[in-house]
Amino acid sequence: MRAGIALVGSVPLAAGLGMLLAGYGAFGASLEAAPVLDPAVSRFAAGQAWFWPLAGAVTEGVAFAALVWLIVQVQALLRRWRPLLDAPTRHLAGVAAGELLRDTRLIPGVREARIRFTGSPSRPRVRVEVTCRADAAPARIHADLASGPVERYCAAMGMDDLVAVIRFRLDDPPPPPKPVRELV
Incomplete structure (x- = not known):
């Protein structure tokens, strides 16, 4: 675009x-x-x-x-x-994001994760970008994220209605092994 x-x-x-x-x-x-x-x-x-x-x-x-x-x-x-929030809320979001990041990386199938607190005071949101291994199931990872780390993040922020946007990216599958030719 x-x-x-x-x-x-x-x-x-x-x-x-x-x-x-x-x-x-x-x-x-x-x-x-x-x-x-x-x-x-x-x-x-x-x-x-x-x-x-x-x-x-x-x-x-x-x-x-x-x-x-x-x-x-x-x-x-x-x-x-930079979200349009006051300094204490930004600090709290940073601390809670560290815990969310740590918990997200511990979920099986997750290779990398990035967290960003964005939005405005009237419409705050947290954006979670998850890079999964090629053989991972994004639906299972989403369920694990929503029921665990994201819920704890919302509770730590004191925002039970905080919108969490979770984006998944799958790793490229490893290339197939090259056939070995034997010299006779």
Whole structure:
């Protein structure tokens, strides 16, 4: 998703940089003196009183939508980096996360785990990313996590309704052994 957004955003950026360079004569003097709009478009715009106000309104609407989208993305990024909680709650979350991490790694089939306390004061959540061995059963690990370590974490935080998001990633299976050829 982010690669697609970057690709879509890079097209107008490249077009804008190209126009800027053309305006400074980087592509030759013929483009520097050429009008921005084709003469046919200029004649059409001059004959229609609604053309430029509509073009301006559409441009303003797109710019406003892009600005709102950018603000929402920055807020989401900041919430992921640092939850909007007070210092004692963050400290308590760190201590409880250490215990949750230790208990999660002791579950059979778990190779690695990462814990992150995120969200806002009105919607806090804990995100648990579990890397399992290829032969592990994620359903069993999820049941073990939910009934044990995550429950204790919620109790330690004093938030019985804390949302826990558990994401699983399976290790790649080991490659099959290469057949041994005998030289006769």
